[in-house]
Amino acid sequence: MTALAPFRSPVATGSDGFGSLLRAEWTKFRTVRGWVIGMLVGSLLIVGLAALTGANSVCSFQPNGSTAAQACPAPPTGPGGEWVTDAFYFVRQPLAGQGSITVRVTSLTGLYSTQGGVGFGQNPLAGMTPGVQPWAKAGIIIKAATTAGSAYAAMMVTGSHGVRMQWDFTNDVAGMAGKVSAASPRWLRLTRAGDVIRGYDSADGTHWTLVGTATLAGLPAVSQAGLFAATPGYTMSSTGFGTASVKGGLALATGVFDGVSRQGGWPSGQWTGGAIDANSPAAGSLPTSAQGFTQAGGRFTVSGSGDIAPAPNAGETAQNTLAGTFAGLIAAVVIGVMFITAEYRRGLIRTTFAASPRRGRVLAAKAIVLAVVTFAAGFVATVIAVPLGEHLLRENGNPIYPLSLLTDARITAGTAALLAVAAVLALAVGALLRRSAGAVTAVIAAIVLPYLLATLPGVLPAAAEEWLVRLTPAAAFSVQQSVPAYQQIAGQYTPGNGYFPLAPWVGFAVLCAWAAAAFALAVFVLRRRDA
C-alpha cells in the first residue's frame, strides 16, 4: 500500500514583506465604502467652497461721471510683476545718461481727511486735519518713464520712518532716523551711472553716507528725474467681536526743498510738474487740482498724494479660494482616526497584529496608505478649486493677484500635503487614544481651533494670535500665504488677513514635527500595550 502524500497547499507562501503589508492596508481602506465616500466628500467640499467664494465676492466700481458699474480694475504691475500703486506728484526734467541730483529738504507737512473720499468739484482740501501719515514721502526720484509701474529709485524723507531709499517698489533701506524740520534738515542725493543708482544722505551737506545701491536692469538712456511728494491715505482700524473695520480718508503731503544742485546731462529750462496715475481709482490719491508745485527762486514746494509701494490688497488671491481646506481637513481627520479605531472596535486589530507582528511597520504602512490617498484626493481637489475659484472671481469683477507658477504650485501642493500630514497626525492620535471621538476632537482642536482664534478679529490680542500660529499645528497654513508682508506699507499683517509669521515651509515643518512626535509616541505605546 502506497503512503498517501501529505497535503501541500498549492497556494504560494505569503511573505512578510512591507509591500504586502502596504497592499493589505490599501485593501482595508478601499473596501470600506464609507471611507472612500468620505474622501470624495472632502474633495467635493474643497471645490464647492471655492466655487461659493468665487460666486459671492463681487467687486464693482463706478467711474466718475458714469452710472454703469464696471469690474474693479487691476492695479499696474511693477518691474518684479507684483501689483503696485504708483501715484505721486512729480516735478521732473529728463536726465540723459549719467548724472546726479542733490536737494535739501527742510519740511514735510500734511493734511488728511477722516471721512473717506472727497467730492469732486468742491475744494478737495476743505475740512482736512493737519497731520503727516507715517509713510508720507517727499524727496528725489529717478524713474524710467512717467508710466505707472515703471522702474525707479528714490531717496526720501518720510513722516515717521526717517530717511529711506526705495527702489522698484519692493526694496526699502533705512537711512538717517528722525523727523525733518527747518532746524534739522536732510540732504538727499541720487547719482546714476549706467544702470546703477546710488542714494546718499547727509545732515549737514558735507558728510555723505551711502544709503543703498540699486541696479535697475534696462534703465533707458534718458530717464525722468526730479522731486516728488506722495502720501498714502489715513487709516484707522477698529476691531469688534468677530468684525473688523478699517476707516480712513485721503491725505496730502507737502515737502519743501531748496539747495537743488545737479550734475550731468540735464537740460536747461523749466521743470515740468504733473501727477502720475492720479485718476486711477486704486491709487487712493486726491484729484490733480489739489496737488501741484510752486517754485520761488531756488525753493520748491511740492504737494502730492498717493503712494509708491506694492499694492497687495487690491484684489483677491489664490489663498482666498481655499477656505474649503478646513472642510477637507475635518474629513481627512475623521477618516484618519477611523482607519485605526475601526480595527479596535471590530477586533480586527488582533488579526492584523497576528499577521504582522512588527507593530511599528503596521502603523507605518497605514500612515503611508493614508497619506498617499489623502494627498491624491486633496491635490485633485485644489488643482480644480483654485482655477475655478479664480475664474468665478474674475467674472465677478475681482482682479486676481498675479502669482508665479512656483507660488501657485506651492499653494496647491502644499495644501494637499497639509491634508495628508494632518491625516497621519490623526492616525497617530487615534492609535494612542483608541477612542475615536476624543481623537478627532483633539486633532481638530489642535489644528482648526488655533487658526480660528487667530483669524477671528477681536477674540485674542495680536501677541497671542502670533504665538498660536507659530507653535500649534495650525502653523502649516502658512503654505497658503500668497502675498508677502511688505514693511513699507502700513497694513494689518495678521493671520486674519492671510499673513502668517512663519515662512511657508517652516510652518509646514511645524505640523510635520507634531505628526512625527505623535507617530513616534504611538509606535512606542503600541509595542507596549495589548492589542
Next chain:
Amino acid sequence: MKTALHSEWTKLRTVAGPGWLLMAAIALTAVVGALAANAISCPGGGCQVDPAKVSLTGIYLGQAIVAIVAVTAVSGEYSTGMIRLTLTATPRRWQVLAAKAAVVGTATLVTGVVAVLASVLAGRLLLDGHGIDAAHGYAGLSLASGAVLRAAAGSVLYLALIALLSLGVAWAVRDSAVAIGVVLGLLYLFPIIAGVIGDADWKRHLDQISPMVAGMYIQATTDLRSLPLTPWQGLGVLAAWAAGALLAGGLLLHLRDA
C-alpha cells in the same frame, strides 16, 4: 419617564469617561480664559477690550469637550450594542431621547456654572492686574453688573445647547467619529467661510445663521451695536439649531432600526 431618567443617569455616572471629561472641560475653560486675560496689555489705555468676553474665551475649547461627552453618550450605546437593551427596556423611543437630553444637559449646565465662575474669577484677577478695571474706564468684571451676568449665564446656556446639538447629531449619525466631525464642522466652518466671502451682506447672513458665532454674541458686553443680532437673539439661533438637531435625531431614531 422617571425610570428612564434614572437609567440614563446611571449610565452617565458609572462610566469613567464623562466625569473626567467634564472636569477637564472646567479646567481647560478656566485656563484658556486666564491665558487670554493675561495676554492683554494696554499700558496707555484706550484699547477696545471687552473684559467679559476675554475672560470667557475658554468656552471655545470647553464646547469641544462638552460635544465629545454628548456624542459618546449616544454613540457609545451604538458601538457596544447596548442600544438594543435600552430600546427594549424603554420602547417609547422619545422617552429615551428626552431622558438622555435631560441628563446630559443638566450635567453640562452644572459643569458650565463651575467653569464660567472659575473663568470670570480668574479673568477678574488677571485683568485687574493689567489695569483693565473700572478705575481705568473699562466695564468692571463683576456679576452684579447686568451685562456681565448675562454674558456668564448665557455662556452656561451656550454649553448646554452645544451638548443638545451634539446629542441630536449623534442620534442621527450614530458613529462617533463622523458625529463629532459633523458637530465640529458646523461649529468651526461657518466663521472660516464667512471670513473669505467678499460680499458684506453674505458675511452678515452667514454670521447670523452660524451656531457658534451667533451663540457667542451672548458674551459681548461692549460695542453691541456692531453685532448683526442682539445677544439673546444670537443664543436663540443656537437654540434653534439644537432643537432642529434633536428633532432630526429623534425622527431618525423613531424610523430606523436599533
